[in-house]
Amino acid sequence: xxxxxxxxxxxxxxxxxxxxxxxxxxxxxxxxxxxxxxxxxxxxxxxxxxxxxxxxxxxxxxxxxxxxxxxxxxxxxxxxxxxxxxxxxxxxxxxxxxxxxxxxxxxxxxxxxxxxxxxxxxxxxxxxxxxxxxxxxxxxxxxxxxxxxxxxxxxxxxxxxxxxxxxxxxxxxxxxxxxxxxxxxxxxxxxxxxxxxxxxxxxxxxxxxxxxxxxxxxxxxxxxxxxxxxxxxxxxxxxxxxxxxxxxxxxxxxxxxxxxxxxxxxxxxxxxxxxxxxxxxxxxxxxxxxxxxxxxxxxxxxxxxxxxxxxxxxxxxxxxxxxxxxxxxxxxxxxxxxxxxxxxxxxxxxxxxxxxxxxxxxxxxxxxxxxxxxxxxxxxxxxxxxxxxxxxxxxxxxxxxxxxxxxxxxxxxxxxxxxxxxxxxxxxxxxxxxxxxxxxxxxxxxxxxxxxxxxxxxxxxxxxxxxxxxxxxxxxxxxxxxxxxxxxxxxxxxxxx
Amino acid sequence: xxxxxxxxxxxxxxxxxxxxxxxxxxxxxxxxxxxxxxxxxxxxxxxxxxxxxxxxxxxxxxxxxxxxxxxxxxxxxxxxxxxxxxxxxxxxxxxxxxxxxxxxxxxxxxxxxxxxxxxxxxxxxxxxxxxxxxxxxxxxxxxxxxxxxxxxxxxxxxxxxxxxxxxxxxxxxxxxxxxxxxxxxxxxxxxxxxxxxxxxxxxxxxxxxxxxxxxxxxxxxxxxxxxxxxxxxxxxxxxxxxxxxxxxxxxxxxxxxxxxxxxxxxxxxxxxxxxxxxxxxxxxxxxxxxxxxxxxxxxxxxxxxxxxxxxxxxxx
Numbered sequence: 001x002x003x004x005x006x007x008x009x010x011x012x013x014x015x016x017x018x019x020x021x022x023x024x025x026x027x028x029x030x031x032x033x034x035x036x037x038x039x040x041x042x043x044x045x046x047x048x049x050x051x052x053x054x055x056x057x058x059x060x061x062x063x064x065x066x067x068x069x070x071x072x073x074x075x076x077x078x079x080x081x082x083x084x085x086x087x088x089x090x091x092x093x094x095x096x097x098x099x100x101x102x103x104x105x106x107x108x109x110x111x112x113x114x115x116x117x118x119x120x121x122x123x124x125x126x127x128x129x130x131x132x133x134x135x136x137x138x139x140x141x142x143x144x145x146x147x148x149x150x151x152x153x154x155x156x157x158x159x160x161x162x163x164x165x166x167x168x169x170x171x172x173x174x175x176x177x178x179x180x181x182x183x184x185x186x187x188x189x190x191x192x193x194x195x196x197x198x199x200x201x202x203x204x205x206x207x208x209x210x211x212x213x214x215x216x217x218x219x220x221x222x223x224x225x226x227x228x229x230x231x232x233x234x235x236x237x238x239x240x241x242x243x244x245x246x247x248x249x250x251x252x253x254x255x256x257x258x259x260x261x262x263x264x265x266x267x268x269x270x271x272x273x274x275x276x277x278x279x280x281x282x283x284x285x286x287x288x289x290x291x292x293x294x295x296x297x298x299x300x301x302x303x304x305x306x307x308x309x310x311x312x313x314x315x316x317x318x319x320x321x322x323x324x325x326x327x328x329x330x331x332x333x334x335x336x337x338x339x340x341x342x343x344x345x346x347x348x349x350x351x352x353x354x355x356x357x358x359x360x361x362x363x364x365x366x367x368x369x370x371x372x373x374x375x376x377x378x379x380x381x382x383x384x385x386x387x388x389x390x391x392x393x394x395x396x397x398x399x400x401x402x403x404x405x406x407x408x409x410x411x412x413x414x415x416x417x418x419x420x421x422x423x424x425x426x427x428x429x430x431x432x433x434x435x436x437x438x439x440x441x442x443x444x445x446x447x448x449x450x451x452x453x454x455x456x457x458x459x460x461x462x463x464x465x466x467x468x469x470x471x472x473x474x475x476x477x478x479x480x481x482x483x484x485x486x487x488x489x490x491x492x493x494x495x496x497x
Numbered sequence: 498x499x500x501x502x503x504x505x506x507x508x509x510x511x512x513x514x515x516x517x518x519x520x521x522x523x524x525x526x527x528x529x530x531x532x533x534x535x536x537x538x539x540x541x542x543x544x545x546x547x548x549x550x551x552x553x554x555x556x557x558x559x560x561x562x563x564x565x566x567x568x569x570x571x572x573x574x575x576x577x578x579x580x581x582x583x584x585x586x587x588x589x590x591x592x593x594x595x596x597x598x599x600x601x602x603x604x605x606x607x608x609x610x611x612x613x614x615x616x617x618x619x620x621x622x623x624x625x626x627x628x629x630x631x632x633x634x635x636x637x638x639x640x641x642x643x644x645x646x647x648x649x650x651x652x653x654x655x656x657x658x659x660x661x662x663x664x665x666x667x668x669x670x671x672x673x674x675x676x677x678x679x680x681x682x683x684x685x686x687x688x689x690x691x692x693x694x695x696x697x698x699x700x701x702x703x704x705x706x707x708x709x710x711x712x713x714x715x716x717x718x719x720x721x722x723x724x725x726x727x728x729x730x731x732x733x734x735x736x737x738x739x740x741x742x743x744x745x746x747x748x749x750x751x752x753x754x755x756x757x758x759x760x761x762x763x764x765x766x767x768x769x770x771x772x773x774x775x776x777x778x779x780x781x782x783x784x785x786x787x788x789x790x791x792x793x794x795x796x797x798x799x800x801x802x803x804x805x806x807x808x809x810x811x812x813x
Contacts (some may be wrong), residue, residue, distance in 0.1 A: 045668045099690060103669075110673075201742065306695075308695070311652060326694065326695070326697075327697070327699065331698045336695060343689070343691060343692070344692055344695055345692055345695055345696070345754065346689075346691055346692060347688045347689050347693075348689075349688060349755065349756070349757075350755075350756045351756075354756050358685055358693075358696045358697075358698070359696040359697055361678045361681065361682075361697075362678075362697075365678065368677050369676045370676055370677060370678065370681065371663070371676060372676075400612065412696065416697075489731070
């Protein structure tokens with residue numbers, strides 16, 4: 001059966017800075033096969049598919065396409081080799097017509113002297129669309145006139161136009177209605193019948209089990225196992241997705257629950273574009289965990305806490321006061337660390353001192369003036385307390401490691417006396433050593449009576465650190481868990497997917 | 498050695514100033530530093546330096562302005578009308594500052610509200626202000642309005658007063674720029690507006706105050722400009738905005754703003770610029786060629802600053 005293998009990856013690895021997104025993954029994609037790819041957020045699904053499609057370059061390892069070495073430098077090259085991909089995000093350009101979008105980058109195929117033969121291009125576009133069963137689209141219309149679903153179908157037509165040997169579908173179906181999904185399944189089936197291959201990435205386990213011939217499970221960037229259709233079992237798959245071993249003492253060991261019953265933040269029927277009827281209380285001296293998959297609205301909930309996003313309906317009360325905006329949130333001593341700390345919380349091009357002091361100007365102010373001496377003292381105190389590894393307070397933040405950068409973000413919150421701390425993905429891109437320090441710190445802050453929210457995609461972190469865990473699914477709270485010793489990831493994952 | 502590295506950019510611009518002075522001093526047989534030339538340089542430098550110092554607040558937060566020349570003309574026009582009408586210099590000065598502040602206030606409000614590039618808004622302000630001045634001047638008998646029965650000698654010939662003015666503006670705004678939440682906030686916005694907001698900098702308010710400070714300074718500059726010629730015509734203030742740009746760049750100011758922005762760049766840059774221009778004139782360079790030299794200097798400095806920071810230096 002060796003000759004049936006279309007694409008084989010050999011020990012593919014990919015590092016983004018300090019973070020290992022993919023760690024030595026080897027897998028085979030056979031002809032006439034629909035292979036599913038599943039794993040939690042950050043398990044490396046999108047990374048490996050983008051390497052196959054030439055968006056990223058692997059840090060180590062190699063690929064073979066029909067038994068010859070394959071290392072695409074660009075998506076263009078991948079397509080020439082018969083590999084197409086439908087990406088997770090929007091991939092069309094609003095102001096271009098449907099036909100122009102389909103043939104973006106391939107205009108030379110329609111050259112007529114120095115011009116593009118639009119008529120021919122439109123005809124081809126129409127053909128490409130009807131090939132996947134869409135007939136009622138005017139290909140000269142700009143794509144922004146069409147719904148999100150139609151735009152996805154246009155992307156699919158583009159991906160299929162060159163009759164790829166392998167088509168990668170990355171979490172596309174979640175955006176589609178039943179009708180659109182049926183079209184995709186149909187396309188996948190045809191691809192299979194033509195003895196070609198499909199790599200199908202989805203969070204929807206029933207869907208994967210229904211459509212795929214085999215399923216590859218990734219976890220933390222590593223290959224876990226490959227399961228054939230005959231052996232599919234929902235429980236088995238879920239267990240493999242989360243079954244990682246973690247050293248026990250990384251997190252807190254107590255099970256004492258929250259310190260007080262004093263409500264710090266109360267949300268009542270909060271609705272935003274993404275969130276649906278959120279009701280919750282956050283208490284002083286409590287660590288509240290919020291978990292979910294990307295797209296579940298967990299990060300948006302964090303922004304609502306911080307006063308960055310406003311609710312369409314319902315209200316957020318902080319110590320009984322209605323929260324209106326960011327400025328008020330800061331007055332009420334709410335501190336927020338964004339999951340994109342490099343672009344939203346920190347000033348990378350500036351010194352540690354400037355980064356630490358900026359959120360504490362109100363405290364440092366003497367009359368109108370903020371004096372350099374005070375700033376220096378303040379920064380040195382934070383650097384010492386948080387054990388930030390640096391040459392001096394004048395070192396630029398961009399020169400620090402991920403963990404030390406995050407310590408600077410923490411220093412901002414602690415320095416300006418925040419009582420309520422909203423930490424979105426606080427340990428993303430942070431190595432284990434610094435993680436432990438941070439967990440200790442968070443636990444200490446809890447004991448000092450701070451109200452803390454940890455938003456995280458890592459279930460072990462939530463289980464290990466939080467007094468209560470709220471699981472978000474499709475913008476609504478699907479389940480609440482209390483802290484207890486025998487809480488397992490497998491208990492939670494059912495409410496996640 | 499470490500200290501030197503830390504203050505490297507600060508040192509470079511002062512060395513530049515001294516170098517320009519020495520080169521042209523030597524070239525002109527020290528004629529450059531004669532009492533007459535010194536006074537004339539002070540007269541040129543005063544409005545320029547004051548406007549540059551104010552404008553540093555705009556550039557520090559990542560803004561960009563090319564309306565100052567036209568605003569100077571409009572403010573000067575207002576001032577001369579008020580002075581002639583009331584016979585009061587003080588009222589004239591206040592009116593100049595107020596009208597300039599209004600221009601910049603409109604500028605920043607429009608920029609904030611519609612999310613425009615500040616350059617584009619300032620372009621609109623420039624055309625409006627310049628258009629208004631041209632329209633009014635063309636409807637007067639001499640196509641200009643002169644100062645009548647008011648004595649503006651203080652703004653025209655009192656060189657000690659001029660130097661004092663620069664010093665006062667520099668010290669007052671220097672303190673605000675370096676040691677208050679406003680100045681620090683403005684620079685933080687220049688670095689990363691999103692982070693600044695999430696760290697509690699009141700973005701819109703800070704930007705408005707920065708533009709108002711620039712407005713005050715440009716208003717003062719307008720009074721000096723008005724006094725030196727004694728009248729306003731449609732060409733008053735022409736090219737002033739570009740002179741300000743050249744000065745700031747010459748002083749090593751990053752055009753994208755940020756924490757690293759130094760307000761001293763405004764002062765050193767304008768002094769260097771004035772000496773450079775005076776020096777070129779004294780050694781007998783054709784005035785038309787001087788403009789070309791200006792352009793070349795501008796390009797060279799932009800090249801050097803972009804190389805040095807290796808980051809974005811142009812405004813958004």
